[in-house]
Amino acid sequence: MKAIVIEGPRSLALVDKPVPVPGPGEVLVRVKYCGICGSDLHAYETGFLQPGLTIGHEFSGTIAALGKKVDGWQEGDYVTGNNIIACGRCRYCLRGEDNLCLEMRRLGITDQGSMAEYVMVPAKDLVRLPDQSSLATAALAEPLSVGIHAVNRAVLDHEQPVLIIGAGTIGLVILAVLKHRGATSVYVAEPNQFRRGTASKMGAEKVIDPREVNLDREVENLTENRGMSLVFDCAGHAETIAQACSLGAAGSMVVVPSICYQPVTLNFLSLVTREVKINTAFGKTGREFREAVDMITVGRMDLSPLVTGVIDPEEAEDYFQQPKSGSIKTLVFFG
Ligand SMILES: [Zn+2]
Ligand SMILES: [Zn+2]
Numbered sequence: 001m002k003a004i005v006i007e008g009p010r011s012l013a014l015v016d017k018p019v020p021v022p023g024p025g026e027v028l029v030r031v032k033y034c035g036i037c038g039s040d041l042h043a044y045e046t047g048f049l050q051p052g053l054t055i056g057h058e059f060s061g062t063i064a065a066l067g068k069k070v071d072g073w074q075e076g077d078y079v080t081g082n083n084i085i086a087c088g089r090c091r092y093c094l095r096g097e098d099n100l101c102l103e104m105r106r107l108g109i110t111d112q113g114s115m116a117e118y119v120m121v122p123a124k125d126l127v128r129l130p131d132q133s134s135l136a137t138a139a140l141a142e143p144l145s146v147g148i149h150a151v152n153r154a155v156l157d158h159e160q161p162v163l164i165i166g167a168g169t170i171g172l173v174i175l176a177v178l179k180h181r182g183a184t185s186v187y188v189a190e191p192n193q194f195r196r197g198t199a200s201k202m203g204a205e206k207v208i209d210p211r212e213v214n215l216d217r218e219v220e221n222l223t224e225n226r227g228m229s230l231v232f233d234c235a236g237h238a239e240t241i242a243q244a245c246s247l248g249a250a251g252s253m254v255v256v257p258s259i260c261y262q263p264v265t266l267n268f269l270s271l272v273t274r275e276v277k278i279n280t281a282f283g284k285t286g287r288e289f290r291e292a293v294d295m296i297t298v299g300r301m302d303l304s305p306l307v308t309g310v311i312d313p314e315e316a317e318d319y320f321q322q323p324k325s326g327s328i329k330t331l332v333f334f335g
Helices: 038-046 132-138 141-152 169-180 193-201 215-222 238-246 268-273 286-297 313-321
Strands: 002-008 011-016 026-035 058-066 078-081 118-122 126-128 162-165 186-189 206-208 228-233 248-256 277-280 307-311 329-333
Touching: 002 313, 011 313, 026 078, 026 132, 038 313, 058 118, 058 132, 058 141, 078 118, 078 132, 126 286, 132 286, 132 307, 141 169, 141 286, 162 169, 162 238, 169 186, 169 193, 186 215, 193 206, 206 215, 215 238, 228 238, 238 248, 238 268, 307 313, 313 329
Parallel strands: 162 186, 162 228, 186 206, 228 248, 248 277, 307 329
Antiparallel strands: 002 011, 026 058, 026 118, 026 329, 058 078, 078 126
């Protein structure tokens, strides 16, 4: 089977691997689409993964084979799956925080990923899709579930102003979830014009180019000097996280689902005297993943503006070398 693997820093290859055979409790999925995530691009840049590991974790496809002790599934069923494989037994799993599982495995990081013609998934982590037509958008269930988790980590007051910094995939799915839950004033700051346009299309009250206008001033104007009541940093830079913490009103909340590899310097005096709450958000729970699939399939949430490209596996190496500027979600199509 075709599989996309990382061989080292800035070294990616399309290789031929044997099709895995499902063991007890496992299901082999024939992948149709696999989304390229920011974390895949980071793995490519740094080569931090075990060389030869198949990357990818945002997939949809059909069941190709079932291992022993798998009930309720059949070959040909349309599925997607949660890439976080939790143990189900540790103290976090038992209280529903399986995104913090002590024995967590992750497709494309600890285990073979889904950017391949086939991926092996534990049956318990599969989620059924209603039909073939949902396969392309179902590959977005994983990032959407990350957005659901980030919003669940926040306290949302529908009338109050919310700011999202960064309109990549995660910023935009957070926007979609906030709108879905009835938030009225969601502002988006993003330097890329195409992404700003997408944020507008998806219901942002106003989009701001932080290179053109001073974001601090703009927030003062938009909120009559009060500040935002909720800020999400989806850009993942030390500067944007620090700025997110400075743009909130007294009593506001900052949620950071972004991954920032640098230490962040914060003015704690200002945070303490305004009682700004900072919440981080990591991954999603199994429940939130199922909710994401439901939102896309039953709820018909339209995430199609996020899909800016569909490529063949043969084009992946070029794409990783030079991702198109402003592209949001690129899917690899495995046929
Ligand atoms: Zn992802
Ligand atoms: Zn666990």
